[in-house]
Amino acid sequence: MTSPGEQMHALVERLYPICRSLTGDGVRATLDIVGEYLPLRVHEVPTGTQVLDWTVPQEWNIRDAYVADATGRRVIDFAASSLHVLGYSVPVSATMPLAELRPHLHTLPDHPEWVPYRTSYYQPDWGFCLAQETLDALPDGDYEVRIDSTLEDGHLTYAEHVIPGRTADEVIVSCHVCHPSLANDNLAGIAVATFLARELAATTPHYTYRFIYAPGTIGAITWLARNQERIDRIKHGLVLACAGDPGRLTYKQSRRGDAEIDRALRHVLRESQRPHRVAEFTPYGYDERQYCSPGFDLGVGSLSRTPYAGYPEYHTSADNPAFVSPEAMADTLAVCREAFALLDRNRRYVNLSPYGEPQLGRRGLYDALGGRSDAKEAQMAMLWVLSLADGDHTLLDIAERSGLSFAVVAAAADALHRAELIKE
Amino acid sequence: MTSPGEQMHALVERLYPICRSLTGDGVRATLDIVGEYLPLRVHEVPTGTQVLDWTVPQEWNIRDAYVADATGRRVIDFAASSLHVLGYSVPVSATMPLAELRPHLHTLPDHPEWVPYRTSYYQPDWGFCLAQETLDALPDGDYEVRIDSTLEDGHLTYAEHVIPGRTADEVIVSCHVCHPSLANDNLAGIAVATFLARELAATTPHYTYRFIYAPGTIGAITWLARNQERIDRIKHGLVLACAGDPGRLTYKQSRRGDAEIDRALRHVLRESQRPHRVAEFTPYGYDERQYCSPGFDLGVGSLSRTPYAGYPEYHTSADNPAFVSPEAMADTLAVCREAFALLDRNRRYVNLSPYGEPQLGRRGLYDALGGRSDAKEAQMAMLWVLSLADGDHTLLDIAERSGLSFAVVAAAADALHRAELIKE
Amino acid sequence: MTSPGEQMHALVERLYPICRSLTGDGVRATLDIVGEYLPLRVHEVPTGTQVLDWTVPQEWNIRDAYVADATGRRVIDFAASSLHVLGYSVPVSATMPLAELRPHLHTLPDHPEWVPYRTSYYQPDWGFCLAQETLDALPDGDYEVRIDSTLEDGHLTYAEHVIPGRTADEVIVSCHVCHPSLANDNLAGIAVATFLARELAATTPHYTYRFIYAPGTIGAITWLARNQERIDRIKHGLVLACAGDPGRLTYKQSRRGDAEIDRALRHVLRESQRPHRVAEFTPYGYDERQYCSPGFDLGVGSLSRTPYAGYPEYHTSADNPAFVSPEAMADTLAVCREAFALLDRNRRYVNLSPYGEPQLGRRGLYDALGGRSDAKEAQMAMLWVLSLADGDHTLLDIAERSGLSFAVVAAAADALHRAELIKE
Known part of the structure; x- marks a missing residue:
């Protein structure tokens, strides 16, 4: 039984020799292999189809x-x-x-x-x-x-995997599948997306999660063209690229810069004390360019380790399976997992006893012995949630203002919710 | 004739031996002694009375x-x-x-x-x-x-002293009276509040000032429960605690963070060039927790020297009268005095001659001899008041933007008001 | 054929001996000489005329x-x-x-x-x-x-030169003409304004540019009093003073602080990598005091080298023609030229193809050979303009967010406009 990191690396090695491009059998072979890990719905779009400002090529x-x-x-x-x-x-x-x-x-x-x-x-x-x-x-x-x-004349090929959530609001995770024998760009991204989907598929998340495997630019544009009625339901999104090199993680923010996913990734990266970098949006890079184009302006960021063109091996034969590691991919996967867990759990509450503090002790939520100075983190989190549960602040807002981690704040909200002191 | 600092220290020493608690004769004995300095209205609230989410204890x-x-x-x-x-x-x-x-x-x-x-x-x-x-x-x-x-079964005891102002809008000053033989926490706060009230009582302030002496948490909650019709009138407030130790002053901001009292204390502390610290609000500490609970969300901050739990003597027998000094209490009192003077004087004016500068020289408000480069501070203050007296900016806004002290700006406003160049 | 800098210095030397004051023949002689460089419309306002809060003096x-x-x-x-x-x-x-x-x-x-x-x-x-x-x-x-x-009894004299633009919206450039034999304050300002006007007169700018030569304070107040119907048309303005000394440039922001001219000057000064200083507005200084008075609150800043009273020679006989240099005046002129070019060109566009990126390659706007990492600045500028051309962002907004220079962004907007991908 190998670790998820090793399994992701094995997937990279299997996909590496295939000659992928914008279209053609290399993409299909790639999706066939991914389909062994995760059921995919494959779409074939005929050459000449008008997709937004573009046309599906031969x-x-x-x-x-x-x-x-x-x-x-x-x-x-x-x-x-x-x-x-x-x-x-x-x-x-x-x-x-x-x-x-x-x-x-x-x-x-x-x-x-x-x-x-x-x-x-x-x-x-x-x-x-x-x-x-x-x-x-x-x-x-x-x-x-x-x-x-x-x-x-033929087709452009892309695939989707959807994990139904408790709401129809969607989170998209997108990776490009058009690059040939390049491991970090983007077989590592494909592998992390695939294993993230497998993990999420074992749960019933709040959001519906949609994983998109598509060729760069024209693929995302094709997907957007064919899913325009779905756009308003997309609440968050992440483009995965360059997900396996040895560099520190880089989160590139959405065009909005303060989208909830931007704040979620910043919080997770900061709280984890990983070395990392948060980069401003630029209209260059991967398919966040399309998702963030001003007509859509989605809350879609991009998670990489060393970002595109930031390492000498970029777009060369040196970007081979030895350049990406199981550990790096597992680390990228962990951050995705934490960030989506945060987004899935993040919401606003209203304090049902907002005039003065409610008596926590009576409800077993407070240390009985007064006078001690070591207010515990869990109790501080309850006080913070009560203080800011005014319908305006999300749990992430509360975590950021209090300096506590999201997990501690969410646990406090759970306890207060059970005690019927707050409601959604 | 001893100094106010020494008089405050003498009060601390008188109050020190008494065994105070949330309720009981120790609180009454304390309020009796304070009542020698300041007429108090004492309230007795029966055991079992429902106060917000709490019940008055035995x-x-x-x-x-x-x-x-x-x-x-x-x-x-x-x-x-x-x-x-x-x-x-x-x-x-x-x-x-x-x-x-x-x-x-x-x-x-x-x-x-x-x-x-x-x-x-x-x-x-x-x-x-x-x-x-x-x-x-x-x-x-x-x-x-x-x-x-x-x-x-008995009562919970608290007391008030009210100094009527020219308006019914109120400022509250609150200190907890429930701690037994602890000098800094909170006999020093009681002493500073008492001497501040004595000073204010000799004036006719703009605001009505209400001094609240109440046991911590349950006392403030009781006061809030019995004064809900008054809440909208409370414009500013300050909790006094740990007011006499040798540390630098600490102002803890209200939950709002930009309440007028927050800005007033920051200005006074900064302008005075005292070593000090401005702390963010947290929902832990003293009775600002109750006044700032989200249903009330009052502009109430807390002034301490070293804040609670920030000194080793906190909540021990080492917090005795030797730990607090006349000088430290006098210094805390001075900052209160300046901050309330600022708030009492702070308001918005409208420039009655807003098109171009009014001719100050004609009104004797400007140096007659031109060409000199030493524009005096008083004249700069007049120009700043005229520039920003647009009904949006308070005198404190003007002081902060100009970098001048509030006192200089207020004096300029007085001169301009006498000259009928601005109106309230 | 001498350089503009030398010509400006020659103008300073001609004007230097004249005894100027708020009123009188010295101002007229000055305007006569300026009139040799630029046709002026001279206004004579009788003594005793009420102008805003002031009266025209004898x-x-x-x-x-x-x-x-x-x-x-x-x-x-x-x-x-x-x-x-x-x-x-x-x-x-x-x-x-x-x-x-x-x-x-x-x-x-x-x-x-x-x-x-x-x-x-x-x-x-x-x-x-x-x-x-x-x-x-x-x-x-x-x-x-x-x-x-x-x-x-006589008159107060001031003059204007107007360069008609494509719109009736106006930019004003104002300099005081009341100081006697002082070169930097303000013959250099007069010279820079005059040569700036000569340059602009050779173009058809977007805005109508109005150059105002008037005595300090009372002159600007007189102009404002007589042009109140014009105020709403004034979009930007600059007061020129102390424009020729050897110090670094200083831009003093308007009372608003974020007026478009403030942002334009900050951008030009920063991008040019000149040593410079951006100063906050104060209600002291030159005639920006009047233009920025709260009733008008115009977007008028002030450009100087060393600002008033900031150099020992200020208001002394040492502020003579040797204190100002052709190079310094040429440099001030260059910044004015760049800033007004920016303002004249700055506008909002709307991306006509906002859903996904438009296919730039098809329109000859994109490198054909993919896979290379050296996205050129011009292409980045096109992507940025497309990304932010949502009707909210000006070209200056785009330049600031992208970190590109305004000129590069404006050129990209031109190319996209020609390709009919954006509209005004």
Whole structure:
């Protein structure tokens, strides 16, 4: 029996070799594997469908791709890594001298051993990505260039898993599934989302939780286009990306900056005393860009460890399963768990005995022996809840003002609720 | 002719030996002595009266209490200090071995020479408080245990002194009178309140000032229960406690945090350049808990020197008259005096000549010789009052924005009012 | 062809010898010279005219003034510097001993070589200003004292230059013209205002810009009294004073503190990385006092280098043309230019495609090659404008929230506007 962290890492390793892109069979293969962990409802949206300001593109699939030298040796081989082909490359079958090939070759001169990740989604192009040192070693001469891809009308694929709650109000958790062989970006996010869903599925939460696995940008836009009637029900949301690297956690706030999820994550991260960073919203990054676009302006933040482009391995072959750890993914999962537990429990109460303090002692809620100075945390929490249970303050408000943890405040509210001193 | 500080200390010394509690003759004796300084209206509220969520308890009185050894020597003697008996102890008359007595003995192991102060108001119990070193010296054997107390239907006693103001709007000053032989907590508060009332009684203030001498918690709750029609008239209030120790002053803000009294105390303390601390509201402490409960939510703060439980002597026999000083009480009194003077004088004005500056020089309000750079503080204050006298800003707002002291701003307002340049 | 800075300095030097005051031919001569640079509309307001709370005073003119010793040698001579006479001195023709003269002599003991600037506008008086060392060298004996001035019914003179904009909403730029031979206070302000107006006159700005050249206090009050119907149209304003000394720039905020001009100047000064200071409003200083009086409460700030009374040369003969530099005036001018360009361009847009991001790539507004991490500043600016173009945020709001410069944000708005993705 392995730990959840190890299970998440095993999932990352299984998904790693698959060549994912905005569309195509790589996404489907990925969702098939996730579906072994969690029942998914898979949606197929035809090429050409208008989705908000965008159009679902043609579906891209690839069987093989390589550059071979005059001896037939494959000097760049898609079979070795899905990163070797420029994403969405149109088919090519040609022989050309290195000089002609070179503009189609992408390298990272600063990291000569690493293969970069590049795409050309919306402009027809083809190319290969390779290590600078591989390129440097290529002699002049003719090369056979072959990309056995198809770019044809088909579908865009995304999936959902829904955990029904006690209310129809929703929480969304979204992760992008369009990146090929990159472990932190975003197989770790997929793994954390999946294991979070499995945990929540074992409960009956207050909110309905909707997990969205979709390609970046166009996938979130497609989901939003097809779920516009649902938007008003979405109370909170989280985009999971870069969830497994060794860096400290980073929470990027929603466009609103003071959405309840922003405050929840700040509280959980601060109370846990984890090293962490809270970042302001910017309209760049992952799919929080779409969820937070001004027409929707949802309370959706983004949780990462080191955020996108913040680590040298970002979008390179060095973002491989060794770069993400079971411990880091388990830690990200724990913060998600705590934050959603907080949101699920957070609400407003009204003190039913607001004139003066109610007599807690009579109800067994207060130390009988007076005169002592060590007011316990639990008693302080009860006094704080009574003081601020005026219908305006949530339990999170009370936790923040009192400096107590949400859990202590919520337990006090439970005790007071049982004693019929507060009501929702 | 002694100074007010010395007179307050003398009052503390007179009150110190009395055994006060929530109810009983100790409170009455205390109010009798205070009544020599200030006419008091004493209220007696019968046992069993429902007051908000509470019920007035039985009245407790005690004539004598001791533990005597086999030779008849009193090893713990109430006559030596009222602290020796657990407050509200039920009567006891028994002989028992030390082992059986021990659970009823309260000590302070960290301060072996001090006697702690303990009570059991709402749960029938009995006990003695003593120095750890006394306890350590007690040989095993039988002890005669006697508490000659009564716990019977009677009354809860509190008192008021009212200084009529020019308006029916009220300021309350409240101090708890239920603690036995403890000087800082709260004989110093009683003394400062009393001398503050004497000073105010010599004036005709704007507000009506109501001084409340009542046992902690149940006394304030009783007062609130019997004065609910008065609540809307209470504009400001201050709880005085721990008013005489050598520490710096601490002002604990009201639940609102920006009540006018909060701003007044902050201004007075800051302007005076006294070392001080402004503390956030917490729903623990003294009777500000009751006045600030959410149903009332009054602008009532609390002024202390070192706040409750913040000094080792707190609730021990070391909180004796030597622990409080004439100078510290005089200093607390001075801050009260300044803060209430500020509140009494604070109001909004409207500039009657708001378009451009009025010509102050013509009215003798401005230096005739131009070109000099030393704009005097008084003139700056006049310009500030004219600038902000828009019906929105109080004089305190103007003092805070200008960085001038309230007194300078108020004097400028007086001059401008005499010149008919502003009106209330 | 000299630089604008040198041209401004040349203007200061031309204006320096003129004896200006609240009224009189010195103001007219000054406005005549400014009129060579910029067409001015000159207003003459008769003595006795009621202006708000004030009355236009008598007009003061002076032909000559001196103190001569027994030999007839002029020991103080108005011809040498206009500062030598107390402003608004009544006529005098007398012979008197030094002891009798002395109360009428003003010096600066701390700067014995400098002549102070003093006035007595609203109280009839006469006097001379001189260097302490000159005074110290005067032997006892009789002196001939002569001030050949007139104080008679006449006019107060001020001037305007208006640059029509595309809207009737106005920006005012105001500088005082009443100080005699003082270069920084305020010939430099006059020069910067004049060259700013010349630059703006070559454009068709959004706002109508009104430049006001008026004597301090009474001039601004007169202008306000005669333009009350215009007040509502004034959206922004700037008082220029002490605009040429070597100190860092100081922006004094309007009474409102968050007026758009306050935010514009703060942004421009911060973004430019100039050393600078932003000062809170005070109701002392220059004519912002009048524009910001509570009845008007205009968004008018004040731009200076070292503010009034902040440099030893203030109001002395050491504030001469050598104290102000072409570079400093050019720098003040540049900040005015940038701030008004910002205000002129600042507005709110509405994103026409607010649901999800619009597809920028399709419109040629986005890098085609994905996967790269170096999101360019221009692209970030487009994303920020799209994110915040909700009708609530101005371009300045967007610049401040994004941390980008206003110019970059405005250029992005232009591009998005051309692409019909946003509208005003």
